[in-house]
Amino acid sequence: MHPLLVQYRAVVVKEVRQTMRDKRVLALLTAAPLVQLFVLGFAVNFDVRHVPTAVVDRDRSEESRAHAQSLLAGDTLDLKMEARDERAAEQLLEQGDASVALVFPPDFQKNLLRGESARVQALVDGSDPVRSATAADAVARHAAARAVEHLSAQAQARGEALPRPAVELAPRVLYNPTLSTAVYVVPGIMAMLLLIVTTVTMAMGLARERESGTLEQLQVTPLRPGVLMVGKVTPFILVGLADVGLALAVGTWVFGVPLRGSLWLVAGVTLLYVMSTLGVGLLIATLSRTQQQAFVGGFLFLLPAVLLSGVLTPLRGMPGWLVWLTWLNPVRYYVEVLRGVLLKGAGLGDLWLQVLLLATFGATVLAVAARRFHKTAG
Template identity: 35%
Template sequence: MRRLRAMLIKEFIQMRRDRLTLAMMLMVPVGQLLLFGFAINTDVKHLPTIVFNQSLQQDSRELLDSLAASEYFNINYVAKNFQEVNDAVDSGKAKVGIIIPPDFSDNLKHGRTATVQVIVDASDSMSASSAISAAQLIGQLKSQQILLQKVRGYTGHTAQNPYDIRIRPWYNTDFVSAFYMVPGIMGVILTMTMVMITSMAIVRERERGTLEQLIVTPLKNWELMLGKIIPYSIVGYVQVTVAIVVGIFVFDLPIRGSIGLLYILTAFFIVASLAQGIFISTVTKTQMQAMQMSFFIFLPSVLLSGFMFPREAMPLGFNLLGNLLPITFYLQIMRGIILKGVGLSILWPQVMALTLFIIIVLTISINKFQKKIV
């Protein structure tokens, strides 16, 4: 009993001395509660929407007002042609595209069915389902209003369905969940392995005492960092290759874009993930601290990046926080190339964001790393 008491006292004293480890143990549960409580919302609203209104009459404007009033559609863009709608949905700026034909108002006035085309980015099945349900419901309500006026004798509308909302799901027409999840899982696996492995790289050298061998070498700080990054980059490419092969042969994952471009842009994300790990290894002193800080980064990477939950449903603060995570942009690259078949002309903003992240984090890590035993 005395030995057990002595051991417990020793462990508590050690935890008190290791304040960073204790702080991380307290912050991770709090972070989980905040993320799950505030950021996660399966009721997706405020979807960015682009409208190509060829009618420009009162009836079309009333329909758009009804869509906007539902809070499911934020009409952020107005297109002048169909190509602008196509580009906006391809780039991800708009999740929904609404196209109203020029004869929309004439059809309503003459008792014919007025059609509206609603294009939905189905690469995100949860957002697409919300958009489809809301658009169909609003179309039914507008039709019921006209039919009710017909019963009361206010209008002579003859069509049984005055509003015909025609849904066009793009990129994943059958809503296959694997098409949406597999590209995201690739990013999550890379984040988990690259960040956690490299976060303990320098810390492990320090704990084992082999850091002294690095001190006597003529290598510069950036050369040491590069030596830590290159081997793990090869491991990352092996993981991506295995995931793509499994996705194609097991889940029938369609690769609509360039495989070569996918591998080239994957390098940016691998380096960005490794940069996070190197940064963690420079600010921690033990492998336990490095592991805990890695989990502190890994959890937001899963929840705030759009991997499982649409970012459009998150509060503004958590949405902006997701823009600080490399995986957010990599998921857009993966789904853009694999499901949409887009190229660098569409994905260059994501590439620039990853490049900027790499430059900032690696610069801080190199400046912070000291070739000496602390």
């Protein structure tokens, strides 16, 4: 066997044994990602249901009660309590006891019977934009549907028929028909957890060896810095690939994430992504003298990388100048590839730009980290 391969195998075996002996690091690499995937997969949920609602019925008529019951019949709005007037309803919103208040005016039924428009006021707590937008949309859709029903009833009473609309909208939801939040979020959570496991663990592990003097002991051996670096990152690459496999299994069986594309493409892109994140961790380690510095450096990279990746919020909602920064973020490319392959069945021909940019980022950061590592270990 070639001497370099002998050195490489020795470093890999040493890293594996050291990791297996450290129960905390072993748990961080294996158990922690699965636990966090379960927790975040269920906790991060944009589906708005059972919004606490207050009703102010100043008309107290049969029509107002029927409309209120119809609005509250679904699972979007839940009746929390009835209020005397608008001021009492606003106080409920201020105290957080309700997020929506429906106000029926005194002449609600009278206006309907006259064939006039009857207005229902909806007070919505805008401090939670997602919940307020969904609740307001539910009220608007219900009002439109009830308006059509009243027009149809009036036309039938006159012996007329309502004309059919010139344009009808027939929506069809692709890739995620149930609009499940988990199907959208879980691939992003996978990328986020893999980033945490590889970058922080790599940075702190190398910093710990520098503090304990282990790295200095390796420097006086015949090991070449390149062999030492590759040997140190190899176990983390294998662990990262294994974590993604487990996360895919959990995402499919527990959260219903589809697997429509090539798993080989997912594996190849995951390898590029892990090499990129390990390169960042290695670079942070070469710039740090202590574990505390490595941890802070890893955190300073993690937070903007996650926020600028599209994991939780779409990139198109960000300002234009901020979107440009996302082109320097490997998490963005990996998330786009995962969602494209898993949800849409996209292939390499559809995602070649993301793969190319991810490979370019990984090669660049690894080259810079290797040079720094050679200087510190040489």
